Amino acid sequence: MKRWLPVVVLIALLIPLASAESPAPQPTAAERVQQFQRNCGLIQTLVQGGLRLAAEEDPLKRAECCSGVAKRLADEIHRAAENQDRTRIVELGEHLNALLASGVAANLSTARRQIPQGSTLEKNLLEIRDQTASLVLPLEEILHRDAGSGGEEEIQRTLKILHNGRAEVEKALDLKDKAQTQGKP
Amino acid sequence: LPKYGLAAAVLLAILGWWGVASWPESPVPAQPRPAYDPLLASVMQRDLQLARANSPRERIEILADLADDLRSATRILAQASAGEKLTALAQLYKQVILDGIIQQAEALPAAERRQVLDPIAKRLSRADREVKRLVERVPAEYTPVLDMIAAAAHEGNRRLHALLREERS
Numbered sequence: 001m002k003r004w005l006p007v008v009v010l011i012a013l014l015i016p017l018a019s020a021e022s023p024a025p026q027p028t029a030a031e032r033v034q035q036f037q038r039n040c041g042l043i044q045t046l047v048q049g050g051l052r053l054a055a056e057e058d059p060l061k062r063a064e065c066c067s068g069v070a071k072r073l074a075d076e077i078h079r080a081a082e083n084q085d086r087t088r089i090v091e092l093g094e095h096l097n098a099l100l101a102s103g104v105a106a107n108l109s110t111a112r113r114q115i116p117q118g119s120t121l122e123k124n125l126l127e128i129r130d131q132t133a134s135l136v137l138p139l140e141e142i143l144h145r146d147a148g149s150g151g152e153e154e155i156q157r158t159l160k161i162l163h164n165g166r167a168e169v170e171k172a173l174d175l176k177d178k179a180q181t182q183g184k185p
Numbered sequence: 186l187p188k189y190g191l192a193a194a195v196l197l198a199i200l201g202w203w204g205v206a207s208w209p210e211s212p213v214p215a216q217p218r219p220a221y222d223p224l225l226a227s228v229m230q231r232d233l234q235l236a237r238a239n240s241p242r243e244r245i246e247i248l249a250d251l252a253d254d255l256r257s258a259t260r261i262l263a264q265a266s267a268g269e270k271l272t273a274l275a276q277l278y279k280q281v282i283l284d285g286i287i288q289q290a291e292a293l294p295a296a297e298r299r300q301v302l303d304p305i306a307k308r309l310s311r312a313d314r315e316v317k318r319l320v321e322r323v324p325a326e327y328t329p330v331l332d333m334i335a336a337a338a339h340e341g342n343r344r345l346h347a348l349l350r351e352e353r354s
Contacts, residue, residue, distance in 0.1 A: 027220035029265040035222035036262055040270045046228045047277045050251060051285050053235040054244045066236055091221045095229045103236040 045072045059110040060124060066103030067132045070096060074135040081142045086155060089143070093158035096136075100165030104132050108172035129173055136166040224258040227251075241292045242301050248285040249305050252278055256312055256334055260319055263327040275330045279337035282309070287344050302345045309342040 027035060036043075049069040056062050073096040080088035108129055115121045140162055147155040231251040238244045255278040262271055290302055316335040320328055 025220040027223070029261065031220060032223075032258075032261060033265050033267045036224065036258070036267055036274075037270060039222050039225045040273055043225060043228055044273060044277060046225075046232050047251070047255070047281065050228070050232045050235050050248075051280060053232065054238070054248055054285050054289060062236055066232075069232065091225075095225070098229065098233055102233045107236060 042072065042076060045069060059107040059114065060121065060128070063104050063107035063111060063128050064124075066099055066107060067128050067135075070099050070104060070132055071135055073099065074139055077139055078142070081139075081146060084146075086152065090154045090158050093143075093162055097161040097165040100132065100136070100162075101168045104128070105165075105168040105172040108169065112173045112175060125173060129169055132169050133166050136162055136169075140166070224254065227254040241289045241294075242297055245286055245289045245293065245301055245305060248281055248289065249308055252281045252286065253308070253312070255281065256316065256338075259330065259334060260316075263319070263323040263330060266324055266327075271327060271330045272333070275333040275337075278334050282337045282341035283344075286341060290345055290348055298349060302349055306342050306345040306349070309338045309345065313338040313342065 046069060049065055052065045053062055056065060073092055077089055077092045077096065080086075080092060108125060111121075111125055115125060140159060143155055143159040143162070146152075147159055228251065231247055231254065234247045235244060238247055255274055259271060259274050259278065262274070286305065290298070290305075293301060313335050316331050316338065320331050323331065
């Protein structure tokens with residue numbers, strides 16, 4: 001067996017190399033300048049949002065803050081769709097999906113466990129959930145239409161991840177599902 | 186044992202043959218994915234980390250990373266003559282240091298201060314020195330932008346040291 005070991009190890013090392021995707025391309029200096037000119041306002045919103053998140057302990061307010069940033073991203077995706085800028089739709093779609101799942105949904109879920117059912121704060125929870133979901137739905141409709149006309153795979157994928165992000169937000173307050181997935185009674 | 190070795194070799198040979206056979210003869214070049222904005226991606230990532238962070242210590246470290254992202258982007262963009270909007274980036278850097286890091290440092294339990302704040306103070310001191318050196322290598326119109334960054338790093342470092350002195354006394 002020992003004499004086969006180097007061969008097995010070598011092949012095991014080569015397989016991931018052969019199947020690895022090429023690294024994400026890096027923009028040139030000129031492209032970075034263009035990107036910065038275009039994204040400066042968005043970056044400001046994100047940094048201000050980050051500062052608010054750092055100062056906030058309350059998961060409900062954190063969810064609200066993430067929802068505000070999500071609105072800004074959704075507006076930018078709208079604009080990109082109007083300009084038929086598919087690259088930008090895909091790029092921002094990925095960011096929006098991450099924010100919906102790890103920002104809004106995760107904090108809503110934490111807040112749900114702390115806020116008693118039927119309380120005034122529960123109303124706020126529901127409001128944030130619904131407001132956020134309502135940001136994504138019109139985007140899905142636009143992208144669905146665009147994907148239908150162009151049929152591009154990238155837009156289909158963005159549509160799918162936005163749909164999943166919205167679903168995460170929608171089910172974030174469902175205590176029963178959470179308890180089941182965590183193996184609780 | 187040699188039987189197992191042989192079996193492994195045969196299996197690998199089959200897998201290898203299958204891999205080669207299924208390799209396209211003339212691979213269609215994949216459409217290169219356009220390069221996304223790395224600054225936007227990193228700031229987004231920091232926001233997601235801050236959305237999950239549960240302690241002042243975690244938040245300070247994420248904010249220090251965010252400050253580094255902004256400073257590093259300012260360096261690249263100043264060298265590429267990005268225009269007057271760069272001032273906005275320097276202002277954000279200042280805000281992250283003075284409204285973010287310092288505020289969280291004040292909320293840090295006294296027992297944790299030295300361990301957490303010492304490395305951040307060193308990072309700020311290094312940032313201050315690096316930015317001052319950079320001034321000679323960028324167009325003169327960006328000097329005020331870099332000065333603003335160096336001043337914010339210097340002030341942040343000074344305030345962190347003041348907090349560390351408070352902890353000692």
